[in-house]
Amino acid sequence: MxxxxxxxxxxxxxxxxxxxxxxxxxxVPDGKVVALLGPSGCGKSTILRAIAGLITPDRGRISLxxxxxxxxxVRNRKLGMVFQNFALFSHMTVAENVAYGLAHLPRQERxxxxxxxxxxxxxxxxxxxxxxxxSGGQQQRVAVARALAxxxxxxxxxxxxxxxxxxxxxxxxxxxxxxxxxxxxxxxxVTHDQEEAQAVAGQLVVxxxxxxxxxxxxxxxxxxxxxxxxxxxxxxxxxxxATVTGAGRLKxxxxxxxxxxxxxxxxxxxxxxxxxxxxxxxxSLTEQPGAIAARFDRAVVMGRFLTIDATLPDGTAIxxxxxxxxxxxxxxxxxxWLIPDTSRLHVFPGNNQIN
Amino acid sequence: MIxxxxxxxxxxxxxxxxFFISPLLLLAGISLRxxxxxxxxxxxxxxxxxxxxxxxxxxxxxxxxxxTFFVSLAALPLVMLYWHAGKLLRGLxxxxxxxxxxxxxxxxxxxxxxxxxxxxxxxxxLLGLGLTERxxxxxxxxxxxxxxxxxxxxxxxxxxxxxxLNRADRKTLExxxxxxxxxxxxxxxxxxxxxxxxxxxxxxxxxxxxxxxYVTQSVIGGARLIYLPQFVYREVGVLFxxxxxxxxxxxxxxxxxxxxxxxxxxxxxxxxxxxx
Ligand SMILES: Nc1ncnc2c1ncn2[C@@H]1O[C@H](COP(=O)(O)OP(=O)(O)OP(=O)(O)O)[C@@H](O)[C@H]1O
Ligand SMILES: [Mg+2]
Numbered sequence: 150m151x152x153x154x155x156x157x158x159x160x161x162x163x164x165x166x167x168x169x170x171x172x173x174x175x176x177v178p179d180g181k182v183v184a185l186l187g188p189s190g191c192g193k194s195t196i197l198r199a200i201a202g203l204i205t206p207d208r209g210r211i212s213l214x215x216x217x218x219x220x221x222x223v224r225n226r227k228l229g230m231v232f233q234n235f236a237l238f239s240h241m242t243v244a245e246n247v248a249y250g251l252a253h254l255p256r257q258e259r260x261x262x263x264x265x266x267x268x269x270x271x272x273x274x275x276x277x278x279x280x281x282x283x284s285g286g287q288q289q290r291v292a293v294a295r296a297l298a299x300x301x302x303x304x305x306x307x308x309x310x311x312x313x314x315x316x317x318x319x320x321x322x323x324x325x326x327x328x329x330x331x332x333x334x335x336x337x338x339v340t341h342d343q344e345e346a347q348a349v350a351g352q353l354v355v356x357x358x359x360x361x362x363x364x365x366x367x368x369x370x371x372x373x374x375x376x377x378x379x380x381x382x383x384x385x386x387x388x389x390x391a392t393v394t395g396a397g398r399l400k401x402x403x404x405x406x407x408x409x410x411x412x413x414x415x416x417x418x419x420x421x422x423x424x425x426x427x428x429x430x431x432x433s434l435t436e437q438p439g440a441i442a443a444r445f446d447r448a449v450v451m452g453r454f455l456t457i458d459a460t461l462p463d464g465t466a467i468x469x470x471x472x473x474x475x476x477x478x479x480x481x482x483x484x485x486w487l488i489p490d491t492s493r494l495h496v497f498p499g500n501n502q503i504n
Numbered sequence: 505m506i507x508x509x510x511x512x513x514x515x516x517x518x519x520x521x522x523f524f525i526s527p528l529l530l531l532a533g534i535s536l537r538x539x540x541x542x543x544x545x546x547x548x549x550x551x552x553x554x555x556x557x558x559x560x561x562x563x564x565x566x567x568x569x570x571x572t573f574f575v576s577l578a579a580l581p582l583v584m585l586y587w588h589a590g591k592l593l594r595g596l597x598x599x600x601x602x603x604x605x606x607x608x609x610x611x612x613x614x615x616x617x618x619x620x621x622x623x624x625x626x627x628x629x630l631l632g633l634g635l636t637e638r639x640x641x642x643x644x645x646x647x648x649x650x651x652x653x654x655x656x657x658x659x660x661x662x663x664x665x666x667x668x669l670n671r672a673d674r675k676t677l678e679x680x681x682x683x684x685x686x687x688x689x690x691x692x693x694x695x696x697x698x699x700x701x702x703x704x705x706x707x708x709x710x711x712x713x714x715x716x717x718y719v720t721q722s723v724i725g726g727a728r729l730i731y732l733p734q735f736v737y738r739e740v741g742v743l744f745x746x747x748x749x750x751x752x753x754x755x756x757x758x759x760x761x762x763x764x765x766x767x768x769x770x771x772x773x774x775x776x777x778x779x780x
Contacts, residue, residue, distance in 0.1 A: 236679040238680075239697070239777070240775040
């Protein structure tokens with residue numbers, strides 16, 4: 150086992166008798182940002198709390214730079230944490246908040262450090278204000294400065310930008326990326342916003358119902374989702390039930406015969422779910438071999454693209470995104486054919502079936 | 505002028521004006537009446553220039569301050585216990601705090617007469633342990649009075665504080681711990697500021713209630729320890745000096761009022777804005 154960075158190994162946790170973390174494993178390389186993402190209630194905050202020591206997991210090991218943290222008290226872990234709702238001390242000024250973790254330093258050194266951090270988050274002018282009189286974005290930056298002040302060996306951030314509007318969120322995200330380039334702190338950031346995760350982190354950890362579904366770079370996860378859940382959670386995925394008819398051949402519930410350009414690890418006759426990204430479908434107004442027949446519902450212009458909503462014969466919705474050309478557009482209810490890029494289709498086991 | 509939204513509050517306002525504001529104004533009026541029928545601040549001047557009366561005034565305010573101090577001291581461990589207690593223990597502490605309040609003040613005072621007396625459990629226990637040579641009585645002493653008042657007024661401080669602790673934000677406590685603060689520092693920087701407004705409100709109640717508790721003061725303090733309420737009673741009931749009694753009442757009201765105002769202003773301090 151490597152002894153740099155942050156390692157979470159085989160962590161289980163239960164609240165009362167309800168298990169909310171199941172065998173969670175992932176590593177954060179030294180100085181890198183990892184984003185934890187997943188739907189609400191999947192256990193993201195619980196993992197951060199376990200790393201910080203605010204809860205003790207039932208099982209598993211959490212180690213930082215090779216040191217087992219499980220037996221170390223919260224206050225001795227030397228971590229920085231940004232809470233979901235900031236948790237600032239509202240009776241202390243911005244400067245006092247930032248200085249809170251620096252009580253052990255001599256006065257002069259403490260002052261200099263606070264000044265430097267306030268400059269980093271561009272809040273120097275607000276040093277003597279109280280948090281309740283600041284905007285959400287400013288409070289957020291105080292929370293980040295306070296967490297960074299102690300020179301933490303790792304930074305934990307729980308949906309730090311959750312409460313902000315889109316513009317401010319984007320600004321703070323790029324600020325974080327810039328800061329990370331300068332300082333390079335091992336960071337775990339929780340978010341349920343996939344765009345934010347992709348913008349900030351080099352590695353994503355996708356979770357569902359207390360389990361890690363996949364760990365990988367944003368590309369890996371988008372291009373090679375490990376499960377149907379990941380496929381649908383990161384970006385949009387059209388799903389169709391299908392049956393394997395031969396080596397690399399499928400027949401969808403709607404009757405389309407798809408010839409994959411690779412062999413599949415399924416026996417003929419196996420029930421599967423085949424998924425496609427909207428941008429991997431192209432539109433045809435005439436029947437084509439291997440095309441998926443659908444009925445056109447509507448099209449929405451998105452810049453240079455056209456987003457098409459259509460319905461398959463069995464009633465499932467399907468989405469396609471194509472480049473806008475001057476050609477004729479179908480009307481509502483017209484028959485259309487969507488041609489999949491077979492190299493980019495994903496096949497997952499159908500219900501109640503093991504790969 | 506009468507707006508619909510305020511309509512419901514009018515009966516209460518009328519009641520207050522009729523039975524609280526007007527008697528108070530009347531009292532203020534009477535206090536300005538001299539012995540010879542003239543009007544002026546003579547009564548106040550007479551009271552404040554009398555060293556004995558001045559002593560009673562400062563003694564009463566000091567009693568309020570001492571009781572408030574010792575109530576706070578007694579409350580601290582209970583507040584700590586309540587904070588760390590689980591649901592069940594919290595309920596138990598709350599009931600134990602509320603129960604004495606269901607008993608009349610007079611009854612509680614007479615219970616203290618028994619406890620503080622020469623043959624009471626305090627004296628007998630210390631005697632049994634050999635900590636004192638002969639039985640003693642805490643009755644008619646300020647120590648005894650303070651002990652009784654602290655017990656009687658304690659719930660007035662505890663209840664508002666418990667109410668705040670029930671919905672206190674634990675996230676800042678966790679933030680303090682993650683930042684390396686020890687238990688005490690974390691508690692005092694995260695939880696204590698949240699209860700300060702409740703503590704100030706409790707202090708106002710305890711102070712006002714201790715300085716004006718005629719029954720406890722006269723029963724346990726006895727005839728030698730005189731506080732303003734008894735002084736007022738003496739003026740009215742014994743000397744029939746209504747104007748003087750009114751002046752003393754106004755002084756008592758004004759001094760507790762000033763302290764209340766001070767504490768309320770403190771609660772409005774910028775540093776406490778997030779917790780109000
Ligand atoms: N103190 C607690 N006591 C009991 N159950 C809890 C407690 N905290 C969280 N849970 C449960 O544990 C599960 C995971 O919660 P957690 O807060 O980790 O979710 P999350 O992924 O952070 O969600 P969100 O995105 O909404 O913040 C949830 O089902 C939640 O109801
Ligand atoms: Mg959460």
